[in-house]
Amino acid sequence: MGIVERKEREREEMRQLILDGAQKLFLANGFEKVSIRNIADEIEYSPATIYLYFKDKNELLFGLHQRGFIKMVGEFQPLQFLTDPFEKLVEMGRSYIRFAVENPELFDLMFIMNAPMDKLDKEDWVEGDQAFGLLMQVVQECMDAGIFQKHNVQSTAMMIWSSIHGYTALFLRKRLGMFPECDRQPIMDEAFNLFCETLRRGL
The missing domain is CATH 1.10.10.60 (Homeodomain-like)
Structure with missing residues (x-):
């Protein structure tokens, strides 16, 4: 060297x-x-x-965001070889949930912690754009295959992401206290399956 x-x-x-x-x-x-x-x-x-x-704390936090998204995108990449676009979408959703559950602290920094992100106003957020770009790509594939109706790709991808992110965040933040602790993971898994079935039937 x-x-x-x-x-x-x-x-x-x-x-x-x-x-x-x-x-x-x-x-x-x-x-x-x-x-x-x-x-x-x-x-x-x-x-x-x-x-x-x-330069400052904001740049440090931005660096942690980059670290998290690089790791998450790395887990999405092998799924791009799946030929069925809906299966690819479902497995990306499962991978997102698994990433959050296995890396709760990093996920917290990426999405939940309240902190200024001035850095995002100054340069392109390449890693975040790449993650959302992969989701939009598979949504477009589902539309092209006739699995989904032709809607705005960005809006559809945002709806899917926000839905999965919502109950993932509820689970991580322990906002599911209405359910016995032993039932929370199975309930979250079933909620995801129902969401996927709903997408398949009616989007």
């Missing part, structure tokens, strides 16, 4: 260390209560070191 490659690897390792520390503190204390100095103390480096990699 050459000097340039080694320096790049070391830089990326430091960047990931900073993100790990920020994620831990954001989740434990909330975005607003965490300072760059807190993060520096957590990883045992100076605040000046962090500023070499991230």
Whole structure:
């Protein structure tokens, strides 16, 4: 490995260390209560070191969003080889729920935590666009195959995503207290199956 490659690897390792520390503190204390100095103390480096990699806390949070969406899109990619577009859509939904259940803290940072996202106003959100783009692509495939009626692709994809995201968030936030704890996962699974059946019958 050459000097340039080694320096790049070391830089990326430091960047990931900073993100790990920020994620831990954001989740434990909330975005607003965490300072760059807190993060520096957590990883045992100076605040000046962090500023070499991230301009401010918003950029750190944006980096965590990128990390989460890269991981989630990576789980969607193998599903693109499925030939039945509706099966692909269903499996993407299952993968989304599984990702949330297996990575609740990361999912919380990606979608639920209240925090400013000024970074999103300044540059394209490539990773988020890629995830939603995969959903729109499979929705278009369902329309082309006659499985769905011809509706606006963006609106249809948004409806599907928001529905699945809604009860996933309810489950993670423990807002299903009206059901015995042992029944919550099966109920969520059945709700997803019913949603898919409804899509198949009437969209």
